[in-house]
Amino acid sequence: MFGTSGVRGPVGEAVTAGLALDVGRALATDGAETVVVGRDARDSGPMLSRALTAGLTECGADAVDVGVEATPTVARAVARTDADAGVVVTASHNPAPDNGLKLWTASGRAFEEERNERIAAIVASESFEFAGHDAIGKRRDAEAATDGDARRSHERALRESVAITEEISVVVDLGNGVGRVTADALHAAGCDVETLNAQRDGRFPGRPSEPTAANCETACEVVAATDADLGVVHDGDADRMMAIDERGRFVAGDALLALFARHEAEPGDRVAVPVDTSLLVADALAAVDAAVTYTPVGDAYVAAEAAKPGVAFGGEPSGAWIWPDRTPCPDGPLAACVLTALVGAEGSLAALVDDLPEYPIRRDSVRTDSKRAIVNRVAALADEAFDDVSTLDGIRAETDAGWFLVRASGTEPLVRITAEARDEDDATDLFERARDLIDRAAADHD
Structure with missing residues (x-):
């Protein structure tokens, strides 16, 4: 259920x-x-x-x-x-x-x-x-x-926990959802706030509710055409937050996760992330002597791990961000305020993003009515072929070059493949090795 x-x-x-x-x-x-x-x-x-x-x-x-x-x-x-x-x-x-x-x-x-x-x-x-x-x-x-009321209390908590000291111009795309507290808190902090799709409407006429790059093209255009320092976008219930830099570029979730993680973690800390998270986050944390701790995919799993001692932050590239010392739930308005304060302190979201490396990533899906059986067989085959294999959520195999993940879709008859490395050839090689394991598992099942 x-x-x-x-x-x-x-x-x-x-x-x-x-x-x-x-x-x-x-x-x-x-x-x-x-x-x-x-x-x-x-x-x-x-x-x-x-x-x-x-x-x-x-x-x-x-x-x-x-x-x-x-x-x-x-x-x-x-x-x-x-x-x-x-x-x-x-x-x-x-x-x-x-x-x-x-x-x-x-x-x-x-x-x-x-x-x-x-x-x-x-x-x-x-x-x-x-x-x-x-x-x-x-x-x-x-x-x-x-x-x-609950909204005033939430706004007050945001202003008390996040210090926005610079005059920042922010475009806030609410997606016809219920995240007005973000605009209220930023305005109260002295920001110049322009809202998009601010009328609450559960039909989501302004754009689809999920804050993806494709769904937020209008917000990107508005940020690029104005003097805004950044844009923030929410889904229908504002537990998610994604961002747009001052050039109008939608910021990838892994990049945003790397920025938040690096900002929050101190030496020896851990950051909770799902198993499908980019190497970008682990490398960003390694630079400050911190590390990732992996969870199954799902913000509830990330939140549970973030509640443990030594975990400074938790996040998912889909836009769920958790600050365990402030609140144990994914809080899109809090993320919007933290990011605005970070941009105010650093000067440019585009510069922060451009400072991060880009790693090649490969994704594909295999349609099958036997996804669980195939993934179980891939686990056994991967264990024989790789030294570092996790079955926390699907099968994640790591090498010095990168990693791949083979995971059954939770909603469709698909086995999903993700592979990432620090260069193109290694990413292609890892993807092909993962695909070969699935082909072998399917043949064994037949």
């Missing part, structure tokens, strides 16, 4: 009011007495939020409703209200027909796999513990339950 980022899928198919009702029931049955509830701007959000709240209160939990807010805003509100858990009704960067449910612990971190499985088991068995008529939970607005 739960993927790496909660429940997510098409409304009326994978995600229904009945499912939201049962998840609410399960959370309360599992012991949550107070649950913070928020949602993004999708049209299906009110329906799902009401169903979720009904399930919570039916089984005796109180629901604190923060309304339509960014996912990191809601996650931060869980700890601020001393709640036991939180739920955001969101499909994050997915298209408008989708929605979902993402669950948060009392500390504001995504539910770990074990707790998700526990909730799923309660839902599957329908082993709900319903409250009697005199013990039904109550729904409360967040402002009535706390000392102010």
